[in-house]
Amino acid sequence: MDENPGLSEEYRRASPWPLFVALGLPIAELGILFGLVPLAVGGLLLFFGSIAGILRENSYVSSTWRGLAALSLVVVALGLAIWYWDGTTQSDLLVRAYSVLGTGVLMLLAGVGGELFAQDAEPTL
Amino acid sequence: METTGQLLLTVLMGAFLLGVAAFLARVEDWRSYTPLGAGGGAVGESGYGHAEKPAGLIRWFTTVDHKDIGLLYGLYATIAFVVGGLMVMLMRAELTTPATDVLGSATFYNSLLTSHGITMLFLFGTPIIAAFANYLVPLIIGADDMAFPRINAIAFWLLPPAALLIWAGFFPIPEVIPAQTAWTMYTPLSAGVGNGNQMNVGVDLMLLGLHLSGVSATMGAINFIATIFTERAEEVTWANLDIFSWTILTQSGLILFAFPLLGSALVMLLLDRNFATTFFAVEGGGPILWQHLFWFFGHPEVYILVLPPMGIVSYVLPRFSGRKLFGFKFVVYSTLAIGVLSFGVWAHHMFATGIDPRLRASFMAVSLAIAIPSAVKTFNWITTMWNGKLRLTAPMLFCIGFVSNFIIGGVTGVFLASIPVDLVLHDTYYVVGHFHYIVMGAITFAGMAGIYYWFPLVTGRWYQRTLAKAHFWLWMIGTNVTFFAMVLLGYGGMPRRYATFLPQFATLHQIATLGAFMLLVGGVIWVYNIYVSWIEGPHVQSGDPWRLDETSLNTAEWDWFDAKRETSLAATDGGEEVKADGGEVVDGAPADDAADDE
Ligand code: HEM
Numbered sequence: 110m111d112e113n114p115g116l117s118e119e120y121r122r123a124s125p126w127p128l129f130v131a132l133g134l135p136i137a138e139l140g141i142l143f144g145l146v147p148l149a150v151g152g153l154l155l156f157f158g159s160i161a162g163i164l165r166e167n168s169y170v171s172s173t174w175r176g177l178a179a180l181s182l183v184v185v186a187l188g189l190a191i192w193y194w195d196g197t198t199q200s201d202l203l204v205r206a207y208s209v210l211g212t213g214v215l216m217l218l219a220g221v222g223g224e225l226f227a228q229d230a231e232p233t234l
Numbered sequence: 235m236e237t238t239g240q241l242l243l244t245v246l247m248g249a250f251l252l253g254v255a256a257f258l259a260r261v262e263d264w265r266s267y268t269p270l271g272a273g274g275g276a277v278g279e280s281g282y283g284h285a286e287k288p289a290g291l292i293r294w295f296t297t298v299d300h301k302d303i304g305l306l307y308g309l310y311a312t313i314a315f316v317v318g319g320l321m322v323m324l325m326r327a328e329l330t331t332p333a334t335d336v337l338g339s340a341t342f343y344n345s346l347l348t349s350h351g352i353t354m355l356f357l358f359g360t361p362i363i364a365a366f367a368n369y370l371v372p373l374i375i376g377a378d379d380m381a382f383p384r385i386n387a388i389a390f391w392l393l394p395p396a397a398l399l400i401w402a403g404f405f406p407i408p409e410v411i412p413a414q415t416a417w418t419m420y421t422p423l424s425a426g427v428g429n430g431n432q433m434n435v436g437v438d439l440m441l442l443g444l445h446l447s448g449v450s451a452t453m454g455a456i457n458f459i460a461t462i463f464t465e466r467a468e469e470v471t472w473a474n475l476d477i478f479s480w481t482i483l484t485q486s487g488l489i490l491f492a493f494p495l496l497g498s499a500l501v502m503l504l505l506d507r508n509f510a511t512t513f514f515a516v517e518g519g520g521p522i523l524w525q526h527l528f529w530f531f532g533h534p535e536v537y538i539l540v541l542p543p544m545g546i547v548s549y550v551l552p553r554f555s556g557r558k559l560f561g562f563k564f565v566v567y568s569t570l571a572i573g574v575l576s577f578g579v580w581a582h583h584m585f586a587t588g589i590d591p592r593l594r595a596s597f598m599a600v601s602l603a604i605a606i607p608s609a610v611k612t613f614n615w616i617t618t619m620w621n622g623k624l625r626l627t628a629p630m631l632f633c634i635g636f637v638s639n640f641i642i643g644g645v646t647g648v649f650l651a652s653i654p655v656d657l658v659l660h661d662t663y664y665v666v667g668h669f670h671y672i673v674m675g676a677i678t679f680a681g682m683a684g685i686y687y688w689f690p691l692v693t694g695r696w697y698q699r700t701l702a703k704a705h706f707w708l709w710m711i712g713t714n715v716t717f718f719a720m721v722l723l724g725y726g727g728m729p730r731r732y733a734t735f736l737p738q739f740a741t742l743h744q745i746a747t748l749g750a751f752m753l754l755v756g757g758v759i760w761v762y763n764i765y766v767s768w769i770e771g772p773h774v775q776s777g778d779p780w781r782l783d784e785t786s787l788n789t790a791e792w793d794w795f796d797a798k799r800e801t802s803l804a805a806t807d808g809g810e811e812v813k814a815d816g817g818e819v820v821d822g823a824p825a826d827d828a829a830d831d832e
Pocket residue numbers: 418536537539540582583601602604605608643644647648649650651652656659660661665668669672673
């Protein structure tokens with residue numbers, strides 16, 4: 110990474126995203142561990158949404174939507190992995206697998222949809 | 235979970251996400267018309283925002299400035315220290331009588347014991363070090379900020395949820411009870427096997443919280459390594475890199491290898507508990523596997539906690555000895571040696587488990603060897619002070635206290651490293667005495683040395699000198715009373731981790747409790763002093779409050795402070811009477827004289 114704090118004019122000493130990355134992770138973990146669908150979905154959205162926000166803020170991606178779409182692949186992969194594990198253990202992991210997969214698909218749709226239709230809403234950072 | 239519950243949760247989650255969206259929209263607005271270059275938001279005369287203003291509060295939630303994050307870490311660690319300290323005061327109160335007369339239940343005692351250990355090591359120890367490192371390392375090595383400022387902020391913000399999860403069992407949530415596994419979380423107890431109550435979700439929540447704190451520490455470590463490698467100013471070379479940054483670098487390396495392992499072991503334990511895997515089950519990997527994994531993390535963890543405090547002492551102690559650190563190179567080498575060796579000693583925590591005697595002997599050899607670099611450091615601190623011009627300021631007193639307590643802690647450790655001795659003393663209060671001499675007597679003392687030493691740098695004000703010295707003496711005496719009594723209890727055969735004991739141990743336990751109350755009083759004085767002095771302490775009168783220039787021992791962070799003072803608009807009203815702690819000249823008379831008369 111060639112992040113160069115203090116040199117690039119993009120650099121700021123404040124960012125709203127880290128707090129929500131840090132909140133999203135435990136919520137998602139709780140949701141997935143205990144099979145609580147709303148927490149799993151919401152936590153993953155918060156976590157990856159905020160990462161997408163950071164990627165945009167750093168100009169690693171040109172829009173938050175693209176970041177979201179790219180990250181959705183990670184979530185889908187995680188969902189598939191849980192789906193696979195469901196077959197290998199006695200525990201019932203299907204609900205967890207579906208909620209993670211569902212979140213991934215949701216993110217992909219949001220990313221693609223946002224990129225196509227919501228360009229103007231993208232805040233000019 | 236039944237449908238209504240899921241629905242309720244969905245609504246709550248939805249409302250929460252909407253709240254986040256609203257907050258983000260607001261922050262984006264705020265950002266579009268607030269100039270952000272100078273650190274964002276309202277900046278008070280000390281250089282920090284006013285927390286009471288809404289803009290000020292948002293500033294703290296969104297900051298990626300290493301100094302702000304350092305302060306957040308410091309606040310967090312202080313809160314955790316108070317919580318962990320109050321927990322242990324309840325335990326010490328319980329231990330004044332042989333039966334469970336005070337708390338009424340051994341279960342509650344066990345919960346406090348578990349939470350005290352985890353809180354102090356993971357929520358106080360690691361974060362207080364991160365506080366110093368975040369604030370100071372970039373200043374000392376001349377970096378603009380950390381290499382990855384946002385990752386820095388994420389690492390901090392993972393900690394509050396971690397604390398909530400770790401303490402969740404104590405909150406009045408139905409059917410959630412606190413973990414009673416002790417900080418080592420040994421299986422099979424922690425796997426919830428048997429008829430006990432450790433299958434409770436409270437244990438899962440604690441494991442998750444611990445996992446989060448590990449993620450946080452790892453992110454921080456990566457950041458420090460990247461910062462020290464790539465962000466140094468041109469004039470800062472490897473040859474003249476300061477000792478504190480060296481210890482942070484080594485510590486970060488240890489974290490990088492140790493914490494991910496803890497994280498994986500915790501995930502395995504969670505899987506065993508919730509999804510019927512058999513990593514630590516007798517028919518699978520076996521309970522001893524947990525001990526190996528835990529201590530492969532756990533022993534490096536104790537050095538993760540002690541190396542940076544050693545760095546602080548190596549950094550601060552020479553300033554008040556009037557001379558440079560004796561044998562600087564060897565202090566660096568011994569730091570690196572400890573870093574490497576600390577991965578080769580973990581089984582000294584398992585001498586009594588019946589592992590192969592040949593393995594045991596080799597772990598004994600390495601454990602004895604690691605005492606050598608520790609001793610090298612100790613001799614270097616002593617020789618630095620030898621024939622020096624000592625100024626017994628509060629930070630210096632805490633440094634000397636560190637050296638003294640570290641010697642007792644280290645020597646008791648060497649005895650434990652010897653297998654025959656350990657087989658007698660293992661799981662007695664002797665071990666508790668040993669490691670508290672280090673975690674309280676050394677690590678926490680160094681933290682206090684750092685807090686008093688850099689208090690003027692951070693706040694631009696002086697703390698109350700008399701209170702600081704009262705704090706030191708209460709703690710120095712309190713630490714030795716408490717933990718030496720524990721060493722003696724261990725010799726007597728008092729096993730650790732019990733809420734009750736045989737009447738013959740009562741006197742020593744009461745003495746230990748007396749010492750603990752001295753620690754409590756000292757701690758209250760410390761919090762009061764820091765709080766009041768931060769708000770209304772007298773302003774420092776120069777950019778070199780400790781008069782380091784006189785002995786040519788000035789360092790980069792004070793140059794930064796000096797420059798900040800000069801450019802700052804804050805007027806220094808010279809009329810105030812300043813009681814400097816052996817530092818600046820007060821009322822025409824050198825503060826040394828003032829410091830001498832006590
Ligand atoms: C320098 C910082 C040190 C710290 C922070 C530290 C910390 C600890 C801690 C926390 C324990 C307790 C583990 C448990 O729950 O059972 C412990 C035990 C032990 N320590 Fe240290 N220690 C330090 C130095 C040393 C040294 C220098 C040695 C030996 C050369 C040593 C040898 C031991 C041994 C053998 C045990 C296991 C005792 C037992 O459980 O029977 N320690 N130490």
